Structure formats: C-alpha cells, structure tokens
Amino acid sequence: MSDELFVVTVTYSPGPHLGRFLSTLSLSTERPVTVIMADNGSTDGSVEEALERFPNARLLRTGGNLGYGTAVNRAVAELRKEAGDLTPDLFIVANPDVQWGPGSIDALLDAAGRWPRGASFGPLIREADGSVYPSARHLPSLIRGGMHAVVGPVWRSNPWTAAYRQDRLEPSERPVGWLSGSCLLLRGAAFDAVGGFDERYFMYMEDVDLGDRFGKAGWQNVYVPSAEVLHMKGHSTGRDPARNLAAHHTSTYTFLADRHNKRWQAPLRWTMKGALKVRSRLAVRRSRRKGRGGS
Template sequence: MTEQLTVVTVTYSPGPHLDRFLASLAHATDLPVTVVMADNGSTDGAPEEALERYPNVRLLRTGGNLGYGTAVNRAVTEYLADDDSEFFVVANPDVQWGPRSIDLMLEAAQRWPVAGSLGPLIRDPDGTVYPSARHQPSLVRGGMHAVVGPVWKANPWTAAYRQERMAPSERPVGWLSGSCLLLRRAAFDGIGGFDERYFMYMEDVDLGDRLIRAGWQNVYVPTAEILHDKGHATGRDPARNLAAHHDSTYTFLADRHPRRWQAPLRWAIKSALSVRAGLVVGNSRRKLAKGRRT
C-alpha cells in the first residue's frame, strides 16, 4: 500500500470550487497528500489563493490552456518523475470528496491487481448518480447513443452504453469518468499517459480503451463516492465545447477504424457527427441568446 499520495488537478479559473475540493480532501484519505495544480491560465486568482492557504499544494503553470490531458501529463512529468508511489489521483477541481473515497479505491486496487484505473460513484449536485462507468462506445451502441440520444432520452442504446440499468457494483468496465480517477503509475506510464490530441472530451474514453488493450482493467468502485459539480468550466462557452466534443469523438472513432478500406466508414462517421454538431450547437446558441434577452 502506498505511504503518500499525489493528487493532480487541472485548474482554469476554478473559483470557489477549488477551495471546496481542497478542504474536503482531508475526508478522502488518511495518507499524506500533495496536490499539484496544473494551471491552464487561470485569471481568477483561485490557484494563487490556494497556494497560500494550503501548505500541501503546489502550482505548475502550464503556460496556456493546453487542455486536460496535456496538463495532467505535464504535472506527472514534472512532479512524479522521481516519485516511486504506486498510485496517483487525477480529479477535476469541482469535485467534493466523500468520506474515505480515496482510501476505498486504494483498498479496491489491492483486490484488483490488474486495475490500471479505478473510479468512484459520482453524484450530481442534486444527489442523483451520474453514469460514470460505461462500456466502450462501439459503432452500433455508441453511434445510436450519439445520433438518437438527444431526441430519445430513453432509447435502449444509451441505456446499454451508460450501463444505467445495472445496480452499482464493483466491476471492470469499458471506461471511467476522468473527473476522478485513481491511476496505477505503471499502467499510466506504460501507455504513455493521456493522448494529447484530445483538447477536451473523450480523453478518458481513449485512456480506458488503451489501458484495456494493454492488458489492464478499469474498475468501478461504487463504495467510494464523490460529488461533482460538472460543467463549471465547460459551461462558459457551451457551443464551442459541444463542437469540441464532436471533434474528439471523430478522432477517437477514426483511430479505431484506420484502414484504407474503412475510409467510407470514417467519412460517414464524420458526416453524421458534423450534422449532429450543427444541430446541437445551433440549439445551444439559440438558448444562450434567449437567456440573454430575458
């Protein structure tokens, strides 16, 4: 079992979320913790205030808004290069930690020696369980979820992909939400960390897939719980972020179907995602404009 722990969080003007993240961390583990803030260009002063208030916090300025995965990789390279700890944690700064949430994942890691990543049960601010443990998005299951999900919420493909009808249980899954992950260092290093082509979205899906391909597992640990006030950063420009989500989805799917004879499939995927992106981005902008008028 590890004797100390590094927690990496990526900050981008996190506001009061960051203080709640750091204050609640004491409930998550009994281990001594060092928090590395990989800051992607915050302008609200929150990381600097945290640096003054919490002696276990370190600040890494990445030099710009590099995206989530790239910032995590920089923090790992900078602060964990000479660290021989078996595990480290990656979490969003809008997370609030539940009692023993990190310790429970560490205990589960001993039961799952091939677990490359472990993730907790995630609750939304209203207390509902967020489906954070999912299958990998196959062409049929993931494709139908993407195409019909926005207009038919109760469709069977979305329910299957998100494993919504399964009772919470400790089990291997296709991928886990990157908002909170316990990562085994050997597994993370072995696959080269996060793929830095993903600026935002799908980097956790890609990480989970590559871990499985490398012989590791992604293990859901619902006895560990966190609260995630998701969207505090992505909500600033929803249209832009929806477009980024579709771009990342295409990168992920195109990577999994790279052969020359699959070119028509890649074209079809790109066309379908472009149409869907146009619809959802347009709808988002209309809602935003309406909200500004009211």
C-alpha cells in the same frame, strides 16, 4: 516507502470550486496528500489563494491552455522527474469541481489492492441534485455508441443509451469499458505502459481513449461505488457551451477514426465525419438559441 499520495487537478480559473475540492480532501483519506494544481492559465486568483490557504497544495503552470490530458501528463512528468524517473505507484487525477466523500480515496486505494491488474479506479459520482451520474460505461461501439449519439438527444430512454451507460445495472464493484476522467485513481505502471493521456484530445474523450488503451494493453478499469464523490460540473466546461459541443464532436471523430483506420474503412470514416459535423452544427445552434432565451 512514503505514504504520501499525489493528487493532480487541472485548473483553469476554477473559482470557489477549488477551495471546496481542497477542504473536503482531508475527509477522503488518512494518508498525507500533496495536490499538484496543473494550471492552464487561470486569471481569477483562485490558485494563488489556494496556495496561501492550503500548505499541501503546489502550483505547476503549464504555460497555456493545453487541454486536460496534456496538463495531467505535464504534472505526472514533473512528479516523475522529482522522484528520479519513477512515476508514483498510485495517484489521483480529478477535476477541481469535485467534492470528496468521507473515506472516498481510501476506498479507491483498497480496491487497487483487490485488483492488481486494475489501471484505473473510479468512484460513484453524484451530481448536484443527488442523482448518480453514469460514470462507468461500455466502450462506444459503432452500433451502440452511434445509436446513443443519434437518438439519445431526442429519445433519452432508448435501449442503446441505456446499454452504453449501463443505466440498468445496480452499482457494484466491477470491471467496465471506461471510467469518467473527472475522478480517477490511476496505477503508475499502467499509465506509463500506455504513454499517458493522448494529447491530441484537447477536451472530451481522453478518458474513453485512455480506458480503451488500458484494456487493450491487458489492464482493467474498475468501478468502485463504495467510494463516493460529488461533481458540481462548474469548471471550464460550462463557460462556452457552443465551443465545448464542437470540441466534443471533434474528439469523438478522433476516437472513432483511430479505431476504424483501415484503408477499406475510408467510406465509413467519411460518413462518420459528415454525420458528426451535421450533429455538431445542430447542437451548437440549439445551444446558442437556448443561450438567447429561445429567440
């Protein structure tokens, strides 16, 4: 079997981030790597430049801005078709604003050998200021997730947010509820078993949903802090904060409504929908006011 490892990244005018993503990739693994850029309609010339500079990069145009999970699914389907209807045993999905730490992918691959029921493996993620992003979390229960959503913006040190984000745990290799989709090693058999990403999620919560479905299918999501990457958070999410905030709340409702879908839970769904709608409007208003300089 070939040692070739496939890395899928979803691009949408990623600018200079993509070049740093591709140039640091060689530090992350000793295996030969092929990068599939699932492009959702870039117009900045960055993906074309990447094709010229990096011979291991390939471009898959999705035909429009399909969202993150859908673009990943298209790329995996293309790999499956090329391999005679076989999904790669292991493959990487990562944002193009990730920069790879030395040996980071090899550390994830080693962990996959230690956890045969592991479906997803996530590294320790540092933000631009060097702080550790809480990328390994519990699933958002009604109480824990609800209190995090309601009081988190105004009381950042509240116990529900700390529990949900596992803030008070030291980094250790362990199973968790879900892992940030900004950088994941995925097991092909598990990805196929759950049908890949749910394409109803255009942006946000698709990683929470995937982790939850992996767990329900008997697989594990494994945090691997011995692997380390830097996430610059400078890709498509920063361009229109108001639109993205609204999308986040829409995706949150989709996730919660799916998991409380009994007829007798209809009043709960109405309450969640109303509360998220109000919270979304307030968050969008704050974002727009901040964008105007607080006026």
